[in-house]
Amino acid sequence: MNLRALAAKVIFQVLEKGLSLSVALPDQQRHLHSGKDKALLAELCYGVMRVLPQLDKQISDCMSKPLKGKQRIIHQLLLIGCYQLYFTRIPSHAAISETAEACRQLKFEGLVKVVNGILRNIQRQEKPLSCDNETLQYNTPAWIIKRLKAAYPSNWQHIIAQSHQRPPMWLRNNQQRQSRNDYLNRLQAENITASAGHSHDSILLEKPTDVMQLPEFSHGAVSVQDGAAQWAASLLAPKAGELILDACAAPGGKTCHILEIESNIELVAVDNDEKRLERVQQNLDRLSLDAKLIHGDAANISTWWNGDKFDRILLDAPCSATGVIRRHPDIKWLRKNNDIEELANIQSAIIDHCWHWLKSGGTLLYATCSILPQENSEQIEAFLARTPDARLVPLVQQEDKQAIGWQITPGQENMDGFYYARLIKD
Numbered sequence: 345m346n347l348r349a350l351a352a353k354v355i356f357q358v359l360e361k362g363l364s365l366s367v368a369l370p371d372q373q374r375h376l377h378s379g380k381d382k383a384l385l386a387e388l389c390y391g392v393m394r395v396l397p398q399l400d401k402q403i404s405d406c407m408s409k410p411l412k413g414k415q416r417i418i419h420q421l422l423l424i425g426c427y428q429l430y431f432t433r434i435p436s437h438a439a440i441s442e443t444a445e446a447c448r449q450l451k452f453e454g455l456v457k458v459v460n461g462i463l464r465n466i467q468r469q470e471k472p473l474s475c476d477n478e479t480l481q482y483n484t485p486a487w488i489i490k491r492l493k494a495a496y497p498s499n500w501q502h503i504i505a506q507s508h509q510r511p512p513m514w515l516r517n518n519q520q521r522q523s524r525n526d527y528l529n530r531l532q533a534e535n536i537t538a539s540a541g542h543s544h545d546s547i548l549l550e551k552p553t554d555v556m557q558l559p560e561f562s563h564g565a566v567s568v569q570d571g572a573a574q575w576a577a578s579l580l581a582p583k584a585g586e587l588i589l590d591a592c593a594a595p596g597g598k599t600c601h602i603l604e605i606e607s608n609i610e611l612v613a614v615d616n617d618e619k620r621l622e623r624v625q626q627n628l629d630r631l632s633l634d635a636k637l638i639h640g641d642a643a644n645i646s647t648w649w650n651g652d653k654f655d656r657i658l659l660d661a662p663c664s665a666t667g668v669i670r671r672h673p674d675i676k677w678l679r680k681n682n683d684i685e686e687l688a689n690i691q692s693a694i695i696d697h698c699w700h701w702l703k704s705g706g707t708l709l710y711a712t713c714s715i716l717p718q719e720n721s722e723q724i725e726a727f728l729a730r731t732p733d734a735r736l737v738p739l740v741q742q743e744d745k746q747a748i749g750w751q752i753t754p755g756q757e758n759m760d761g762f763y764y765a766r767l768i769k770d
């Protein structure tokens with residue numbers, strides 16, 4: 345099937361069925377053989393998600409009545425057509441004819457002329473994309489803009505701009521295999537330009553690179569993980585002989601990093617999503633690491649654990665993922681304003697419950713990839729207020745030592761948006 349038709353199916357799955365891009369895209373990429381085509385399919389789908397409101401407006405302005413029901417997929421196809429005209433170097437005649445052909449392949453023969461006509465009109469008129477309101481200007485839903493304005497009055501626009509950048513590729517050096525310097529030298533020998541990040545194992549690649557081009561990737565020399573996420577294991581600081589809980593572990597990036605730093609621990613990795621837990625096992629296998637995997641609820645530990653209390657707990661809580669919009673632009677359309685309160689309630693239930701299972705003197709590291717205070721500093725402030733034996737320890741990395749936790753904003757030192765708070769039990 346034509347690549348634009350596959351792209352329309354992906355966008356349909358995300359916008360109409362609520363699937364994430366990271367699930368819907370690989371499903372359609374399977375139908376393509378060349379790496380170049382797979383990359384173009386990804387570029388079209390990610391691109392449409394980044395600038396959806398402006399494309400939507402352009403298409404709606406060209407139609408007398410909106411496409412509904414089963415025909416909705418042709419609206420999504422038009423978004424892809426429009427994206428090619430404004431944001432790619434694909435010659436317009438090729439973009440238009442391929443998109444019209446996709447309409448035929450999607451079995452909407454009767455709409456081929458409509459698709460062709462609309463895209464030709466857009467191409468002929470060369471009208472700038474609309475910036476008539478803030479959603480259009482920032483390609484971001486109004487509720488996110490409102491929350492960011494409240495949380496970051498002086499730099500919300502910068503945060504939104506950073507959330508539209510293409511993210512860099514970070515590697516995590518496996519310190520059990522080689523030193524970071526050794527790996528940097530190996531990359532250099534392969535003409536792959538890279539530099540060391542601030543955290544102990546992080547490596548920033550100048551250009552995203554196919555993992556199969558990376559020396560010894562399949563043997564576990566390195567893993568792909570954003571620089572911000574790599575702080576988790578170092579801030580948790582596992583020590584030999586300890587019993588550690590990774591409370592929301594899947595797909596296991598941080599689980600593996602904890603074990604790379606200190607393999608002589610008993611690590612219990614839990615997730616309530618059985619399918620995602622399989623990916624933890626795959627990651628452990630690639631790196632030849634071992635953890636006790638449990639399919640269970642971190643807000644109900646006694647149902648799956650009757651052992652000792654833990655020395656350390658990593659709580660990488662389920663969250664809005666508003667810090668990683670640059671990697672997952674579909675988040676802007678999949679998340680809803682009401683989700684934030686619901687997520688905050690889930691987070692507080694999990695943190696309260698995990699706290700009970702922490703030894704006195706133990707450390708709980710709370711982490712999210714959110715940039716919203718409701719899930720971060722306000723969440724921890726409320727936890728401290730209701731938990732007399734909890735003490736917050738400022739992190740050396742945080743600029744403002746008075747702040748409740750360390751909020752990293754998207755693009756800061758090339759990292760994703762992330763939040764960390766380290767809590768000690770008296």
Ligand SMILES: C[S@@+](CC[C@H](N)C(=O)[O-])C[C@H]1O[C@@H](n2cnc3c(N)ncnc32)[C@H](O)[C@@H]1O
Pocket residue numbers: 573591592593594595596597598599614615616617620640641642643660661662663694
């Ligand atoms: C942010 S992700 C974790 C990412 C992971 N720590 C990593 O570094 O790869 C949050 C995870 O929490 C899991 N989760 C959500 N609610 C949970 C609960 N009540 N108990 C256990 N896991 C839960 C989700 O399935 C999801 O895999």
